[in-house]
Amino acid sequence: MTSDHAAGIGDHAADIDRHVRVYITVFVALMALTIVTVGISYLHLPVPVAVTVALLVATIKGSLVACYFMHLISEKKLIYAVLVVTVLFFVVLLALPVLTVSNTFGIHDGIHQ
Amino acid sequence: MEIPYTVEVRRDTGLNNGKIGIWLFLASEVMLFGALFASYILIRTGAPSWPRGATILNVPLATFNTIVLISSSVTMVMAWASLMRGRFGTFRLYMGTTILLGFVFLVVKYFEYSHKFHDGLLPSTNNFLAIYFTLTGLHMLHVLGGMAVNAYFWGPGAKLWKTNPEWFTNRVENSGLFWHFVDLVWIFLFPTLYLL
Numbered sequence: 001m002t003s004d005h006a007a008g009i010g011d012h013a014a015d016i017d018r019h020v021r022v023y024i025t026v027f028v029a030l031m032a033l034t035i036v037t038v039g040i041s042y043l044h045l046p047v048p049v050a051v052t053v054a055l056l057v058a059t060i061k062g063s064l065v066a067c068y069f070m071h072l073i074s075e076k077k078l079i080y081a082v083l084v085v086t087v088l089f090f091v092v093l094l095a096l097p098v099l100t101v102s103n104t105f106g107i108h109d110g111i112h113q
Numbered sequence: 114m115e116i117p118y119t120v121e122v123r124r125d126t127g128l129n130n131g132k133i134g135i136w137l138f139l140a141s142e143v144m145l146f147g148a149l150f151a152s153y154i155l156i157r158t159g160a161p162s163w164p165r166g167a168t169i170l171n172v173p174l175a176t177f178n179t180i181v182l183i184s185s186s187v188t189m190v191m192a193w194a195s196l197m198r199g200r201f202g203t204f205r206l207y208m209g210t211t212i213l214l215g216f217v218f219l220v221v222k223y224f225e226y227s228h229k230f231h232d233g234l235l236p237s238t239n240n241f242l243a244i245y246f247t248l249t250g251l252h253m254l255h256v257l258g259g260m261a262v263n264a265y266f267w268g269p270g271a272k273l274w275k276t277n278p279e280w281f282t283n284r285v286e287n288s289g290l291f292w293h294f295v296d297l298v299w300i301f302l303f304p305t306l307y308l309l
Contacts, residue, residue: 041308054304065171069293086140093147
């Protein structure tokens with residue numbers, strides 16, 4: 001059964017072999033970046049620096065997953081269009097609460113537990 | 114009646130319908146988690162003080178879980194690559210490993226949660242724990258959902274391979290996209306909750 005189906009799907013075996021090598025490389029990179037993420041946290045950097053570095057490393061890791069495991073590096077235009085709209089709304093979603101609290105900075109005294 | 118465009122691509126989109134469907138679903142998932150991340154930012158920036166995650170949570174366990182989830186993403190994509198090569202047996206092996214790794218993730222999370230509950234650390238204890246349990250709880254539900262779909266394709270759903278291997282391969286690719294998304298969310302949750 002398997003070999004019959006292989007005739008149809010397995011035509012791009014060389015391509016798939018190349019993909020598999022990329023997956024392994026990305027896996028090693030993700031592991032290394034995980035160690036970097038944890039290692040940096042032990043440096044006890046000031047919070048703004050720690051947040052920036054941690055999110056930067058997480059963004060690199062996330063991009064690797066999205067680009068290679070989710071094949072976004074070679075996807076069709078319609079998917080990119082969907083994602084551009086998503087990213088736009090996502091940024092607005094994250095920015096709105098920051099704008100809301102920005103005018104409360106420095107006047108916390110007495111309003112929390 | 115056959116479902117259209119399960120294998121062949123639509124001329125207007127250049128994609129099969131399943132692929133567009135899963136990406137639209139993932140877009141909605143981005144907004145779901147985005148709303149919770151926005152809540153996290155709102156609560157944290159509005160708080161007079163915020164604990165370092167490492168002082169309350171177990172970083173070595175979470176690091177282990179990060180490695181487990183990243184590994185499961187690799188086995189998932191290898192399961193799909195096996196189908197692309199026409200190797201059904203190898204697919205079963207990789208897919209089974211993916212499900213097993215998902216199970217390991219949940220077991221570790223169970224120990225983390227029960228330790229917190231044992232120490233009296235509940236979602237109602239403080240804002241940090243409230244957002245921690247909400248975000249990781251929702252993420253765990255996604256892991257569970259992904260495992261259910263993967264288990265279906267590993268077991269009864271695999272019948273489709275005999276009759277329509279390309280459709281089955283597309284389905285596995287789509288469940289893989291969901292699984293990678295779950296991994297991607299964890300990649301951001303881990304430093305946000307545990308390390309900062």
